[in-house]
Amino acid sequence: MATAASENPKTRLRDLGLDREDAVQMYRDMLVTRGIEERGHILFRQGKIPGSFYTGRGNEGAAVGVSFASKPQDHLGPLQRDMGVHIQRGLEPWRVFAQYMGRVGGPTKGRDGNVHIGDIKLGIVGMVSHLPAMLPVGVGLALSYKIKGERDRCAFAWSGDGASARGDFHEGVNMAAVRKLPVVFIMDNNQWAYSTPGNLGYNTEHPSDRAKGYGIENVVVDGTDALAVYEAVAAAREKAVNGGGPTIVECVTLRMEGHAVHDDASYVPKEDFETWAAKDPIERTRRFLLDSGMTEDEDEEIRSGVKRFLVEQLEKAEASPEPDPSTAATGVYASPEELDTPHH
Amino acid sequence: MAVMTYLQAISEGLRDEMRRDERVFILGEDVGQYGGAFKVTAGLQEEFGEWRVLDTPLSETAIVGAATGAALGGMRPVAEMQFADFVSCAWDHLTTVSAKQYYRMGTPIPMVVRLPCGGGFSGGPFHSQMYDGYFAHVPGLKVVLPATPEDAKGMMIEAIRDPNPVLFFEHKNLYRRIKGEVPEGNYSTPFGKARVAREGADITIIAWSAMVHTATDAAEQLAKEGIDVEVLDMRTISPLDFDAIATSVTKTSKCIVLYEDTRTGGFGAEISARIMEELFETLDGPVKRVATLDSPIPFSPVLEKVVLPQVEDVITAVRELSAY
Numbered sequence: 001m002a003t004a005a006s007e008n009p010k011t012r013l014r015d016l017g018l019d020r021e022d023a024v025q026m027y028r029d030m031l032v033t034r035g036i037e038e039r040g041h042i043l044f045r046q047g048k049i050p051g052s053f054y055t056g057r058g059n060e061g062a063a064v065g066v067s068f069a070s071k072p073q074d075h076l077g078p079l080q081r082d083m084g085v086h087i088q089r090g091l092e093p094w095r096v097f098a099q100y101m102g103r104v105g106g107p108t109k110g111r112d113g114n115v116h117i118g119d120i121k122l123g124i125v126g127m128v129s130h131l132p133a134m135l136p137v138g139v140g141l142a143l144s145y146k147i148k149g150e151r152d153r154c155a156f157a158w159s160g161d162g163a164s165a166r167g168d169f170h171e172g173v174n175m176a177a178v179r180k181l182p183v184v185f186i187m188d189n190n191q192w193a194y195s196t197p198g199n200l201g202y203n204t205e206h207p208s209d210r211a212k213g214y215g216i217e218n219v220v221v222d223g224t225d226a227l228a229v230y231e232a233v234a235a236a237r238e239k240a241v242n243g244g245g246p247t248i249v250e251c252v253t254l255r256m257e258g259h260a261v262h263d264d265a266s267y268v269p270k271e272d273f274e275t276w277a278a279k280d281p282i283e284r285t286r287r288f289l290l291d292s293g294m295t296e297d298e299d300e301e302i303r304s305g306v307k308r309f310l311v312e313q314l315e316k317a318e319a320s321p322e323p324d325p326s327t328a329a330t331g332v333y334a335s336p337e338e339l340d341t342p343h344h
Numbered sequence: 345m346a347v348m349t350y351l352q353a354i355s356e357g358l359r360d361e362m363r364r365d366e367r368v369f370i371l372g373e374d375v376g377q378y379g380g381a382f383k384v385t386a387g388l389q390e391e392f393g394e395w396r397v398l399d400t401p402l403s404e405t406a407i408v409g410a411a412t413g414a415a416l417g418g419m420r421p422v423a424e425m426q427f428a429d430f431v432s433c434a435w436d437h438l439t440t441v442s443a444k445q446y447y448r449m450g451t452p453i454p455m456v457v458r459l460p461c462g463g464g465f466s467g468g469p470f471h472s473q474m475y476d477g478y479f480a481h482v483p484g485l486k487v488v489l490p491a492t493p494e495d496a497k498g499m500m501i502e503a504i505r506d507p508n509p510v511l512f513f514e515h516k517n518l519y520r521r522i523k524g525e526v527p528e529g530n531y532s533t534p535f536g537k538a539r540v541a542r543e544g545a546d547i548t549i550i551a552w553s554a555m556v557h558t559a560t561d562a563a564e565q566l567a568k569e570g571i572d573v574e575v576l577d578m579r580t581i582s583p584l585d586f587d588a589i590a591t592s593v594t595k596t597s598k599c600i601v602l603y604e605d606t607r608t609g610g611f612g613a614e615i616s617a618r619i620m621e622e623l624f625e626t627l628d629g630p631v632k633r634v635a636t637l638d639s640p641i642p643f644s645p646v647l648e649k650v651v652l653p654q655v656e657d658v659i660t661a662v663r664e665l666s667a668y
Contacts, residue, residue, distance in 0.1 A: 075416070075417070107449070108448050108449060109450075111447055111448050112448040112449075116448065118449050120416065120449065120450075120451045125413075125416060125449075125451075126445070126448055126449040126451075128440050128441055128444070129440075130436055130440050130441075133409065133436060133437060133440060133441050134441075135409075136405060136406045136408075136409025136410050136412075136413065136437065137409050137410070137412050137413035137416070137441060138413060139406060139409065139410045139413060140409060140410030140411060140412055140413020140414040140415070140416070140417065140421070141413040141414065141416060141417045142413075143371075143398075143410055143413070143414050143417075143419075144413070144414040144416075144417025144418060144419045145417065146395065147369055147395050147396065147414075147419065148417075148418070148419075155413070167405055168405055168406075168409065168436075168437075171401070171403035171405045171406035171409075172405075172406050172409060172410075174401055174403065174406070175400060175401055175403055175406045175410065178401060179398075329483075331446070331447055331450075332446070332447050332483045332484055333446070333484065333486075333507075333508050334446045334452035334453075334454075334507035334508055335507065336505070336506075336507050338452050338507060339452050339454055339507040
């Protein structure tokens, strides 16, 4: 696996072109991400979340690391383990809580649920359940940049280790490779496709090794190391926007909870959970920051600040009204005046 | 006005709109250098370049998925399925992503999928199908089916300008068979407004796409028997101009729905049901359906003729209904 060039905290950030504020911001985004999903569990148990509930525990570092390497003008199509992308791009947590609860304050106004979130103003395309259907959509976004001659714009299109077995993945990656489009393919490899282990999903060492079949490169990175993810993705982005074609960046993690709230993940060996818990992405970033000069007091201030922030955000979400029943079957078709509003 | 074929009219609509709006681009298999399997896009790559008339790999899923993404990216994609039949490979993207993105996320998806459709020339089970009913059933998609060259051009321009995913069914059996006057310049034909293709007083035939011609051919023969048939060309089935149906059926009091999709569950069944619900009091006979038999489309000309609605089938149905 690719690791960062330097293990020394101070030089490592410098080598990546980041400063300590950036690392603190990543840490904070990861804390907010986990905090949202932990509170989501509570809301679900309280009966406030209809339907099901999904989290990305263990993937916070990969999601935030990828998103940090994107630029404001980019589009991203994250999936159900990538709440960190939404948070890093600026989605306010109260809108996520409102989405969970089906309230009008959520990005889909109660029309869709759980992690089917997207706000095009933040450059995020809302995912669908048919994974990885958003991957060819990302290819189309990259195609739009190419046709318009937008040179520093890149699309980020996700799949998982499981979803990479579907035709959408192969057709999308192939088309982007043939045309050397400015897109980076992110593969969340959390080792389990619902209850199906990787060895029943692909016959290569790494699922991203299929890149060779499309004549493109893949990079396998430790997804619990947000900085390593950032480094790999920033390099892939640079290559993509300079005409070098797409790269598959595979972020290896372990899905630390079940597929969704109903699933206890009893099929995952306990020792695997223990091994990966020791590599927890948030704790890893915290230790990195402490090694690079953050004090325990500063850490406490960040953590308590996130807690206070999320309490306020949850209150705001609970105040968000239920959708108006009379709107249920409206807004199925767009009207022409909605078309020419610039997205972002 | 110039006289041109249905195929030429589609090409002209594409070319006009690409000249007017640089966001419009075409993607599909063999559309560029080769000009498309039916030559609808012939000459366009020479004029607009390799990237605006983009040859893709054989990947219907990626073609439609990329069209959705390009629409989100501010473009006006026109995706070609080489045959309408192959849209089955892109079903997921149309019904799951394109159709629902606006309802869920509030982001319009202005895209067109061109679908060379229909039978009548021994295309067999995989090059002859009429998939209109499947898609008209999906909220969020528009389904449009021009029957004349004038409409083919105007509806192509309208489809490109529409802020929603539009499935443009162009009938292969009309491509070179049907010629007509086409206005010069850039005009668009609004969706959801049916056209009276032939005025009549006795019986209404509701049809669209190639079946409009089958209906008018039958009507000309029936006129000799003293039966005055009105033919309504729906032009689009999603949106559906039910007001036009109501006006015509109220006038004639008898109607036949003629459609090329297979009979059971085809869109004509929906129209028939709605007439029963809303126009029952105006009817002087049962709403009849003439449609493709519930069978795959066979290859042999002898068999295909049995399965697809023919002028004679329409004449028989009209006579029966007339005598009711």
